[in-house]
Amino acid sequence: MRIALSVLFLATQMATTAALAQTASEREACEADYKKFCSGVQQGGGRVIKCLSDHMSELTPECQKVVKANTPG
Template identity: 45%
Template sequence: MSKLSFVAIALALAFSGGASAQSSDPRGACKTDYDKFCAGIAPGGGRVVACLDGKRDQLSATCKAALDNRKQK
């Protein structure tokens, strides 16, 4: 399995939840930001979300909105 496939699967598991539009779904909305800022973070226990929140000032607007939407649920 390629590293990219593993990361995609791990990220999907870390952000598992109901189906949403990409703009409100962190799995899709934050993939680029995850790859750039948090690729070394193991999914689970909220570690990926915590990493992304820690880099909030550097995240894309789409990712920020998806994280905000996730917190409201």
């Protein structure tokens, strides 16, 4: 039982670390664009991605990739 819990804990930690790394890289790619175009937008509910997508042609190529990857449809 103790080994099973340890394995489950390690698997959870690895999955969380991968998710945080992706989020951090996405934030880094769009940080300057966010500050320039969307700093007044309240975070949550997809509002930041919506704001960035409204400025798609003005975004850096790296941030455009992030926005496209996180925009439904």
